[in-house]
Amino acid sequence: MADGEPRWRRRKTARPGEILEAALAVFADKGFAAARLSDIAAKAGVSKAALYVYFETKTDLFRAVANQVAAPNIERLRPLVDGEPGRFAEMMPVILSGIAKVAEDMPLGGIAKMVIGESRNFPEIASVWREAVIERALSMIVQLVEQAQKKGEVRAGDPRLYGLSLLGPMIMGVLWTEVAVPAGGAPIDLHKLAAQHAGVLMDGMLVEARR
Amino acid sequence: MADGEPRWRRRKTARPGEILEAALAVFADKGFAAARLSDIAAKAGVSKAALYVYFETKTDLFRAVANQVAAPNIERLRPLVDGEPGRFAEMMPVILSGIAKVAEDMPLGGIAKMVIGESRNFPEIASVWREAVIERALSMIVQLVEQAQKKGEVRAGDPRLYGLSLLGPMIMGVLWTEVAVPAGGAPIDLHKLAAQHAGVLMDGMLVEARR
DNA sequence: CCCTTAAATGACCCTGGAGTCAGTTATGGG
């Protein structure tokens, strides 16, 4: 047969990344159990057996995906709080719209869905994500709030709960986009949400200040 | 053999409910694909084959669970907004702590996890939940906000996004309890969250009002 | 008090999909 192209290439270094990328897409879409290794292989442009050159089992592959995607996620958040902190009221909108930005060019929703959905079946992964991403992001916020409280900018109150007040709507926005929109829900603009929510956090929803 | 007790009883009316209850527990725990029909049967105190007396397939059973649990959920929310609405500032804390209450005696977290995790594999269920629960709850809030805006109590802004600002932290609290706490996270008190978040929504986080 | 009905079961079938392996062929180092 005229072999214009070889049947396949040996690409020891590029392969794992491609497989991980494909696996992330499929796992985020279907969840662990419903994901088929053959789908992942196909999407990575490789045979199913090739997956086993780089990963021991399906479980291993899932772990690798969840872990490798955790690292850059947290790094994306750091610049938002680094540098000498200015006034809290000025940082909040930046942080919130920063989250909206991250969600734009990263399948945050799919990842969240995956981690949430499989948290019971893979407790270790839930742990890693809690420690490596959520807890760290939350503690950044907490730290910021505490500083601001010391400087007398922010009112008294549990900083951790303030953290939830801050992050909750953004996370809900991401989940909404992932879950509700494909099910026929009206899309929402994460940036608008970030902007308006920042306003709420600073001044509340009421027209007349009550204090 | 000495038959002190019959090997089983015929309980046409009680069975379906028991099966649904068991199925809810297992599905909420494991997700659809990872749930074993034999586990559900065991938990319901029945043989696997008996499930097929009442439900056609595993998928049918899942659908039945998701649908049947949707109805009471929404009904729990209605009283919170019914009755002539008072001042918005007084209703918010009631609504938020009402949500905390619902989460207490209903496995809201597990259900949310289940619906979120399987949203892609069962688009119809995601639709049902969006329409029957989320959208309705959200529209109650939206309606409340709009009324309050008309009365001049609440500032201008997209009522839908205000809804996310309201609900987001509570949902995140529920998910935190479901996902992060079993993974070693510090538990949070949903009622305290509700109370403090209500404060944020009304007066903002800042010490000095800025307007 | 049966006797008919159908609720419930245990033992089975069978497919989809995870995992294996002997063989094929790209490719870099000698």
Add this chain to the structure above:
DNA sequence: CCCATAACTGACTCCAGGGTCATTTAAGGG
């Protein structure tokens, strides 16, 4: 240039678990 290595494949095994069915037996109606 070519050979040893190992990346890669296709065709396989194997079993967990969804689904079926002949049979058993609880129990309500005549």
